[in-house]
Amino acid sequence: MKRTRGEKIFNWINIALLVALAFLSLYPFIYVFSMSLSTAAEANRDGLHLYPRDISFDAYKAVFTNPAIWIGYVNAIFRTVVGTALTVVVTCLCAYPLSKKHLPGRRPILFAMLITMLFQGGLVPMYLLINGIGLIDSLWVYVLPVLTSAFNIILVKNFFEAIPESLEEAACIDGAGPWRTLFQIYVPLSKPILATVALWTAVMHWNMWFDALLYINDENKLVLQMFLRRIVVENSTQLIEQGLVNPDVTQFTAETIKAATVVVTILPMLALYPFVQRYFVKGIMVGGVKG
Amino acid sequence: MLLPGAVYFLIFHFLPMGGLVVAFKDYRMTEGIVGSPWAGLDNFRDLFLNEQFPNALRNTLVIAALRLGLGFFAPIILALLLNELRVRWFKRTVQTITYLPFFFSWVILGGIFLMLFSTTGPMNSILATFGIDPIPFLTSGPWFITVLVVTGIWQSIGYGAVIYLAALTGIEVQLYEAAAIDGAGRWKQTRHITLPGLTPVMIVLFILSVGQLLSAGFDQIYNMYNPLVFESTDIIDTYVLRQLQGLDFGVATAAGMFKSVVGLMLIIGTNALANRLSGGEQGLW
Amino acid sequence: MLNWRYMISASGMIVVVVAYFAVMTPDRESVEARALARQGQVEWSTVKNDPLVTHDLVWSFAGKAESGVWPQRLIEERFNIRLTPRMIVSGESYQTKLPMQLAAGDVPDVFNPGNSTMLRVYARHGFLLPLPLSMLNEHAPHLVALVNRYAPEAWSATTYDGVNYGLPTIWYDGLHPRTPIWRKDWLENVGIERTPETLEEMEEALRRFRNDDPDGNGRRDTYGMSGDLMNYYTTFSEVFGAYGVLPFGWMVVDGQVVWGGVLPETREALALLRRWYDQELIHPDFVTDRWYAEIGRKLYSGRIGYHNYLASYEAFDPDNPQSALAMMRRLQPEAELIPGVPPRGPAGRRGMRVWGAGNAAPVVFGAHMADRPEAVVRVLRMLDEIASDTDLYIETRVGRHGQHWDWADTSIGPGSGAAFMPPLDQAMVREREGFNAEIMLAGASPFAPIGADPDRYLPYMPQALVEFRERNRKIQWGLRDVFGSPGNVPGVQSSINGLIQLQQTAFAKIIRGEEPLDYFNTFVEEWHRQGGAVGLELAQDHWRKQRRVLEEMGSP
Structure with a gap:
């Protein structure tokens, strides 16, 4: 495709902008x-800390020798995998009937959900x-309340509504029931939005850590974020100001x-993104519809 | 098919919603939600008739409106800009990196921004090299709110752009090809094909986010404010927290209810507006 | 659009939910607990302690201790009790999780409510057993005497509506102020031989730190000090102290309770700070700096030469890599630190804010224990015995000599301080095993929650540390709130935080010169109007009541 000069200039500005934002x-x-x-000591230096100086692996040693971290990892992976899978399924099951305009009581249901x-x-x-x-x-307390x-x-539901009715009618003629229609036609066509929902979930x-704080007493069932929270927040101003922590007796981490x-805590999520990303590549939908 | 969803909403949402009556009660934990004596509108009176409330409400509206006004469009713009990139690895890298800040809690980010924006911090040093006098980013009300809004948008822009990137994949390539043949440039294609393609998602997200208008970002403010901006950043949430030293669930519930009712009315209004403008096509219901 | 049908179905659904909820709420147990609390009037004089009866207790304190650990077994065997420990790990849990558990009717038999604010909340909600002072005096005389001696104000923190609900615990270290710290090499570089003792000397040192290039880098990039306006307990505490003022606290002046922030002396201190800021002795970031983060960082990085809230024995230990001195030397090899003293003011006063010894978490009993007063008496007697028997005290906290701990330097023996033996030297292990988290012996112990009595633990501390504290953190320099903390006055809880914020803002504006000094008068008026006047009356009233309690407890 040939580009005009304006478009080329825009392209470079765009790249510059995005590089700045990325930085x-x-x-x-x-x-x-x-x-x-x-x-x-180095962490106490005034400055931007753009690169590590006076390198030391002590912090990582301390983190990884704490068995709580590994427990947290296992539970966090459990809740993320199981929770996300269930959310995607249940969301599809709810969205499909609600995307049908003829469903009786559709509006009150939507309103109640809102x-x-x-x-x-x-x-x-x-x-x-x-x-x-x-x-x-x-462990189910992590999954069920946020199903x-x-x-x-x-x-x-909105994404489903945009899928042409003709596809469903065709499936109906082929003798497919609503379940088969949902999973064999709607779901494959909605990969981008389902990937979005899955990623967000x-x-x-x-x-999430608040549910772990409230509902879990067993240290073996805590999630990673809860340990992070303990390390990062416990001795923070917030608790000191509320009189919950006395700064003179706590040792600051x-x-x-x-x-x-x-x-x-962040690295696993960073690693996950590229796998989800391929669903956002243009053209999948088109291919699907044209079949 | 609706059954699992219906059971879920009934148990985990509608059932505990009964607890909202606490807003009208003098709640005593030992007597339970049902057994506690009624308090009429006392909790709401405590909430509204304090002289600090009008200021908190005003600040909440200002900060949240700025966040909504600017923050709503930022991810859309990012998605459009990303969409213009042709080099795939670059596009993917930028996409991944921009969603990174979402994983940092404000306890961490707050500390970093206090360092960056302090009077003698790097931000002001950079300005100084251009001969600009130090800007009181953190200690003047308007500047502080600017910092709040900008850093808030910065944190969620990549995360918010994901949905628009997903929606972009739904726009048929043939439309662009046809437009190109008709001699439409990139700008025209964006205006006449891409934006209309995104509109349905934009409307849905806008309606839903209007409901959050009274939530101005407690965590962020709590981790970044200081005595000089207490007055201009006192939002409903910080105001309620200050009153709550005695674990007054009644007032807390009343405050939550107030926020929800306002949110609901805004959603209903926006939805009606969307329905009217689009002839009943674009609203949520 | 909405129509009436949706409204009806929505409201119908809510009605169903409310009805269902009424059935579901598991409140029956807690209603019983409340009824008992109302009866609450146990005839304590008739309650006998039969050592042959075993008592089962649900035991809930702060920590990560596992069930059945050594200290738990020790007290179980010795006092014929059986414990079901349910430890609460973090400060946040005390604020959010514990109230929920109680609301669900799950009230421990003996527990730590977190702090005095929460104690009053739980008392108001009817979860706690009243503990008459006469009864405490009978069954826990040593502990009562300790509280009366070191922290009589603690009784006002365990009292709600005229009834006592808790047994305060003593945290002796809270009487010692954190004194200031100076860059010794900087003082020498600018020609000051003696650590500043008075406000004038302090001002002179700060001025030379700003103007005389103490780090010799040829640039005017150093300041005297910074400050922390967010954490009111450190806010220029030594400067206000030099004027005899506790700016964020209740003080007694001539038999009257006053709020330190609105006194004429406070205005004088602000005038001085304002001048210092104007002369750039105070770092421009002082409003956003916090003492444990940004200010520490400024000191370590050689931006300021003074810090008012760091001095402890550990800060000066060059061998401990986490100490202030060691960290600093890594960044500034030539750095020398020296402890200072709070500066003497114009009227010869000096002081720094201290928390006092009574701010540690109290011990409380669930209201349902009115059914089992014998168990309450057993626990009180047990705690009292631990408090009065040094060997037992030490064993419940750090275990047995030679088995769990030994002298840090065995060639010296006592005087070098007790140190945990491996594997208990690792904090993680010792918390799990139910021992005191700190070798300092000053923190709370999960199975012996009685605070820290200096007569018991001082011989087990390193002598150097004890001497440092006596020399550099003198108790007489400490200024403490007569009620322990600002929110301890009943009735002020809802307004006190707003008033403190009002004051922080006014102080910041005055010191930075954004408002004239006379703005202080405007602030004082505003403070009285927004609830301060009412607060003063409440505080006065509370003071009178507290005096009566103290007389009843036989405290001076």
């Missing part, structure tokens, strides 16, 4: 990464519920260990 986005990672590879997005019962009722149905100290969300369902699962824990 700015990368900076906190660079900062934390070079901190994690520094000695405790309400759940805005109104939450609050901590106490939620705790009583989880306690009441016996999910305290169960899906109105937000996901609405997004997927996986990220949410990976980042070394900055380097905080940084190493952050790096260790």
Whole structure:
């Protein structure tokens, strides 16, 4: 394709802009990464910390010899994998009927779902519920309360609505029931949006710690983020200001260990992204429809 | 098919929602939600009739409106810019990197930004080399809010762009080919094909995010503010936290309910508007 | 568009949910607990301690201790009790998880409520057993005497609505202020021989740090000091202290309770700080700096030569790689640090804020224990015995000599301090095994939650550390809030944080010269109007009540 001069100039500006943005986005990672590879003293130096100086692996040694980290990894992977898989399935199951305009009661259902997005019962009722149905100290407490969300369902539903009715009619003539239609026609055609939902869900699962704090007492069932939280936040101002922690008796965790824990927590998610990314490459949908 | 979803929403959402009555009660944990005495609108009175409330509400609206106004379009622009890239590895790398900040909590980012934007920090050193006087990024209200909004957008831009990238894949290539044959340049193609293709997703996301208008980003503010900007960054959440030293679930629930009701009304209004403008095609319901 | 049908179906659904919820809520147990708390009036004088009866107790304290560890077995055997430990690991859990567990009716028999604010919350909600002072005096006389001696104000933190609900624990180290720290080599470089003792000397040193190029790099890039406005307990504490003021705290002046932040002396201190800021002795970032992060970093990086909240024995230990001195030498090889003293002010006063010995977490009993007063008495007697028997005290905290710990330097023996033996020398292992987290013996111990009595533990500490504390962190330099902390006055909880923020903002503006010094008067008016006036009355009233309690407890 031939390009005009204006387009070429735009192209270069675009590249420059995105490189700048990429650098700015990368900076906190660079900062934390070079901190994690520094000695405790070096981490206290005033400056940008663009690269590690006075290199030391002590922080990583400290992090990896803590068995809690490995426990956290296993549980975090469990909740992310199982949670994401279930979310995608349940979201599809809900979105498919709701994408049909003729579904009786469609609008009230959508409206009720929307309400759940805005109104939450609050901590106490939620705790009583989880306690009441016996999910305290169960790994399922990570998965079931966040099985899906109105937000996901609405997004997927809208994507489903854009798929031509003719495809479904054709499937119907072939004798396919709604389940086969959903999984053999709708799901394959909706890979980009399902990949988005899966990515967002996986990220949410990976980042969640509050449910672990509330519902889990068994140290062997905690997730990685909870350990990160303990290391990074426990002695922070927030708790000091609320009088929950006395700064004079707490030992502040070394900055380097905080940084190493952050790096260790982020890397798996960073590794995941490229695998999901291929679903965002243009053209899949087109090929699918034209078949 | 709806059964698993219905059971889920019933148990994990509608069931605990009964707890919202706490907003109208003088909640005593020992007496339970049902057994606690009714308090009428006392909790709401405590919430609204404090002289600090109007300021908190105003700040919340200002900060959240800025976030919504600018933050909503930023990921769209990023997605469009990424879409223009032809070199695949470059595109993928930028995409991956821009979504990275989302994984940092504000406890970490707060510390980094305090360092970057302090009076003698790197940001001001760079400005100084251009002969610009130090800017009080952190200590003047308007500047601090600017920093809040910009860093907030920066944090979620890559993450938010993912959905638009997904939507872009749904636009048929033939449309572009036809347009190119008609002699339309990149800009025209973007305006007449790409943007209309993204509109449905944009509308849905906009309607849903309007509901969050009273959530101005507590975590971020809490980890970055200082005494000089207390007044201009006191949002509903920080205001409630300050009153809550006595674990007053009633007031907390009332505050949450207030936010939700406003959010719901905004969503209903925006949805009605979307329906009217698009002739009933684009709304959520 | 919405129509009435959707509204009806939505509200119908909510009605169903509310009804269902009423059935589901597992509140019956806690309703019983509340009823018992109302009866609460156990006839304590008739309760006997029968050592042959075994008591089962759900035991919930801070820590990571596993079940059945050595210290637990020690007290179980000795005191004929059986414990079900349910340890609460983090500070955040105390704030969020514990209230939920209690709301679900799951109240431990003996526990640590987290802090005094939470104690009052739980008392208000009816979860706690009232512990009459006379009863505590009878069954835990040593502990009561300890509280009366070191932290009588702690009783006001365990009292709610005139009733006592907790047994305070003593944290002796809280009486010692963290004194300032100076760059000794900088002082020498600018020709100052003696560590500054007065405000004038301090000002002169700070001025030379700013103007006389103490690091000799030829650039005017150093400042005297920074400050921390976010953490009120450190905010220029030594400067306000030189004027005899605790700026963020309740003080007693001439028998009247006053708030330190609105006194005329506070204005004088602000005038001085304002001048210092104007002369660039104070770093321009002082509003956003925090003492344990940015200020420390500025000191280590050679940007400032003074820090007001670092000095502890460990900071000066060059052999400990985590110490302030060791870290600093890695960045600035020529650095020397020296502990300073809080500067003497115009009227000859000096002081720094201290937390006091009574701010540690108290011990409380669940309201349902009114059913089992014998078990309550057993626990109190047990705690009292641990507090009065040095060997037992040491064993419950750090175990047995030769088995769990030994003298740090066996050739010296006592005086070198007790040190854990491997594998307990690793913090992770010792927390799991239920020993005291800190070799300092000052922290709380999960199975012997009685605080730290200096008469018991000082002989087990390194003598050098004890001497450092006596010399450089003198107790008489400490200024403490008469109620322990600002929020300990009943009725001020909802306004006190707003008032503190108001004050922080006003101080920042005055010191930075954004407002004239007379703005202080505007602030004082505003402070009174926004709840300070009411707060003062409440505090006065609380002070009177506290005095009565102290008299009842036989404290001076």
